[in-house]
Amino acid sequence: MNPVDNPAILSRSQESRTPVESKIPSLRPVPAPIHPHGRPLPKYVTTPPTPPPPPHLDDYAGIIGKQQIETLHFLAEELRGRRVKMVNSTAVGGGVAEMLNRLVPMLSELEVHTQWDVITGGNDFFEVTKAFHNALHGAPYELTRSAQDIFLMYNEQNRQRMNFDDDFVIIHDPQPAALIRARNDHAAKWIWRCHIDLSNPHPDVWQFLRPFIEQFDAAIFSSQSFARQLPIPQYLFYPCIDPLSEKNKELDDTFVQKICDDFGIDRSRPIVTQVSRFDRLKDPVGVVHAYKLAKKYVDCQLVLAGGGAADDPEGAAVLQEVKDAAGNDPDIIILDLPPWCGLEINAIQRASTIIVQKSLREGFGLTVTEALWKGKPTIAGAVGGIPNQIIHKLTGVLVHSIEGCAFQIRYLLTHPEFARRIGTAGREHVKENFLMTTNVKRWLLLFRILSGQKPVPIPSDTQSAA
Amino acid sequence: MNAPNTARKLIKPFYFNTSEHLLRIGRERACTLNELLHALQVCPEDSIFQHTYSTLQEHHFIRQGFSNDFAHWSLSSCHEPILAEQLASVDVREYTSISGLRQHMIELVRDFLAAHPRSADRSATEPFYFCAADLVVLPTPFVTNNIESFLEGLRKVTLHSIHHHFIEARLRLRLMTNDFSEWLKEEAGLEQTAAAIDRIDIYTNTMEGVRRQIARIVEQSLN
Numbered sequence: 001m002n003p004v005d006n007p008a009i010l011s012r013s014q015e016s017r018t019p020v021e022s023k024i025p026s027l028r029p030v031p032a033p034i035h036p037h038g039r040p041l042p043k044y045v046t047t048p049p050t051p052p053p054p055p056h057l058d059d060y061a062g063i064i065g066k067q068q069i070e071t072l073h074f075l076a077e078e079l080r081g082r083r084v085k086m087v088n089s090t091a092v093g094g095g096v097a098e099m100l101n102r103l104v105p106m107l108s109e110l111e112v113h114t115q116w117d118v119i120t121g122g123n124d125f126f127e128v129t130k131a132f133h134n135a136l137h138g139a140p141y142e143l144t145r146s147a148q149d150i151f152l153m154y155n156e157q158n159r160q161r162m163n164f165d166d167d168f169v170i171i172h173d174p175q176p177a178a179l180i181r182a183r184n185d186h187a188a189k190w191i192w193r194c195h196i197d198l199s200n201p202h203p204d205v206w207q208f209l210r211p212f213i214e215q216f217d218a219a220i221f222s223s224q225s226f227a228r229q230l231p232i233p234q235y236l237f238y239p240c241i242d243p244l245s246e247k248n249k250e251l252d253d254t255f256v257q258k259i260c261d262d263f264g265i266d267r268s269r270p271i272v273t274q275v276s277r278f279d280r281l282k283d284p285v286g287v288v289h290a291y292k293l294a295k296k297y298v299d300c301q302l303v304l305a306g307g308g309a310a311d312d313p314e315g316a317a318v319l320q321e322v323k324d325a326a327g328n329d330p331d332i333i334i335l336d337l338p339p340w341c342g343l344e345i346n347a348i349q350r351a352s353t354i355i356v357q358k359s360l361r362e363g364f365g366l367t368v369t370e371a372l373w374k375g376k377p378t379i380a381g382a383v384g385g386i387p388n389q390i391i392h393k394l395t396g397v398l399v400h401s402i403e404g405c406a407f408q409i410r411y412l413l414t415h416p417e418f419a420r421r422i423g424t425a426g427r428e429h430v431k432e433n434f435l436m437t438t439n440v441k442r443w444l445l446l447f448r449i450l451s452g453q454k455p456v457p458i459p460s461d462t463q464s465a466a
Numbered sequence: 467m468n469a470p471n472t473a474r475k476l477i478k479p480f481y482f483n484t485s486e487h488l489l490r491i492g493r494e495r496a497c498t499l500n501e502l503l504h505a506l507q508v509c510p511e512d513s514i515f516q517h518t519y520s521t522l523q524e525h526h527f528i529r530q531g532f533s534n535d536f537a538h539w540s541l542s543s544c545h546e547p548i549l550a551e552q553l554a555s556v557d558v559r560e561y562t563s564i565s566g567l568r569q570h571m572i573e574l575v576r577d578f579l580a581a582h583p584r585s586a587d588r589s590a591t592e593p594f595y596f597c598a599a600d601l602v603v604l605p606t607p608f609v610t611n612n613i614e615s616f617l618e619g620l621r622k623v624t625l626h627s628i629h630h631h632f633i634e635a636r637l638r639l640r641l642m643t644n645d646f647s648e649w650l651k652e653e654a655g656l657e658q659t660a661a662a663i664d665r666i667d668i669y670t671n672t673m674e675g676v677r678r679q680i681a682r683i684v685e686q687s688l689n
Contacts, residue, residue, distance in 0.1 A: 067623060070606070071606075227491045229493065233490060236491050387592065394528055394532060428527030432525075
């Protein structure tokens with residue numbers, strides 16, 4: 001049945017909901033976007049839902065085990081009453097804010113009192129920091145005296161406005177990096193958490209920022225390959241996902257079925273899915289070609305679910321290229337979804353037989369983490385942080401070409417036992433290394449180490465065994 | 467199998483601890499096998515520990531095909547299956563010090579490059595970034611002074627605790643054994659049980675599988 005003709009879908013905003021429907025965000029009467037093949041999308045994808053309250057630590061016990069929660073409490077014991085300040089440049093939007101929204105209440109629940117402050121600045125400041133961001137990723141840029149002055153002036157304004165009497169001050173990304181000049185007045189430990197790839201920075205911008213970074217007690221990067229040589233200790237904190245978020249929590253199968261029905265996805269046949277923005281670096285056109293090569297041998301549908309086309313001219317162009325590549329194939333389902341459709345993305349991932357992330361360039365690749373967490377056999381490009389997550393043939397498969405991707409789709413669809421095995425191992429990999437609770441543990445370990453608790457020495461021939 | 471009086475109170479309690487590792491990014495980096503050989507010689511011991519011992523904890527859920535990071539990189543980025551197999555065959559439990567383990571790794575790479583000189587400077591598809599582990603040892607609520615409660619603790623502690631007592635212990639004890647076997651032998655008089663636990667193969671088991679095998683062996687000692 002076409003979803004617009006389905007009264008169950010149109011009545012989702014009504015008070016009386018079935019248990020399944022109550023998981024679906026409420027509606028506002030706005031026009032539905034148009035499906036590339038002429039099928040209107042359900043109206044609920046057009047309205048951002050109210051975010052649910054953050055979960056408590058004990059809510060994670062069913063996922064990671066009670067003993068892991070106890071480990072967090074043990075780690076936090078010596079830090080109880082200490083104060084932590086997190087500083088970044090935005091309260092909403094983006095991965096850093098999303099992560100802090102979860103991390104701050106979790107640390108506070110462990111009685112490591114954590115406050116999150118956001119720096120302020122004019123448009124000129126954020127234009128400069130945006131340019132710095134791009135330049136640190138290697139984009140061409142001319143660093144002017146004026147840009148440096150603007151950066152320093154707003155950092156100084158924020159330094160005067162904010163208090164730094166905490167035990168740990170964590171500065172996220174380059175925008176507030178010059179706040180380190182406040183450390184002369186206090187005994188706090190200062191940590192720079194860099195979320196961006198510094199492997200190939202613009203030399204002038206890096207030389208400008210470097211003297212500030214070197215004054216921190218430690219730096220944290222998201223991948224070994226993103227780091228720079230610095231005279232301070234550098235730690236590796238992988239990005240992580242929240243297993244209780246809309247995008248990752250367990251879902252009733254009836255809800256998954258409903259979403260598939262709404263989007264015209266046939267669960268009785270294999271489903272190959274890529275979830276990502278319509279961005280050339282995610283190679284959605286390459287995925288269409290890989291699907292077409294694989295389909296000569298195996299029956300399957302392709303779902304390309306993403307966003308970025310509505311508010312980004314380049315995204316719209318890429319979406320058009322994908323539609324052109326797809327042609328009239330009714331088994332290719334292209335969904336341009338807004339960012340608040342976490343539940344729907346979750347359901348599509350859970351319905352999928354295989355998940356693909358054929359990126360040509362990538363940061364860490366959290367969509368891969370999400371796929372692995374759902375136990376899905378995952379095929380991904382061997383770029384950026386993806387090889388940290390996918391150990392080839394053990395927790396997923398890595399590919400380097402359209403042909404390689406096509407072959408792996410065929411192989412996984414025809415070898416379900418192997419697919420199941422790598423899917424299971426992939427989920428365990430995420431559970432061990434890439435969940436929010438592991439991230440909390442890393443922060444507690446770092447606070448303890450910086451507080452003077454010496455790590456246990458590895459015994460060598462010159463040391464006596466402990 | 468030996469059958470002790472398990473009801474008797476054992477003299478010295480067993481404290482289940484756990485160790486948590488924080489990954490530090492090291493200075494060394496290798497883009498070729500020659501560079502790997504050099505880095506193996508100069509990197510700090512906690513880097514060798516990270517890429518052999520700690521990596522087993524991070525990948526405890528893999529039953530086969532993952533031994534240490536050097537072997538994995540030799541295969542996945544250098545495409546050298548012979549060296550990868552040789553490095554993968556190194557069992558960390560045959561060493562009671564990091565220096566002995568390091569020396570063996572160096573010899574394997576050096577011998578391989580002597581036999582395959584053209585492989586020495588071929589670029590890897592991805593660099594090997596040396597990291598290091600900072601360890602923090604923590605207590606758990608489980609303390610035991612008899613076999614029944616030992617089994618209970620064994621079943622309830624985290625897999626990090628099993629790794630701490632069963633694998634990392636050799637570096638602390640400087641003996642070719644582990645904390646569980648040592649306690650069962652010295653305090654409970656279960657010599658054969660201790661020896662059977664020592665023979666568990668960690669490279670063909672997940673850490674959960676290792677836990678189950680230890681429990682099964684200890685249960686058999688009660689019969």
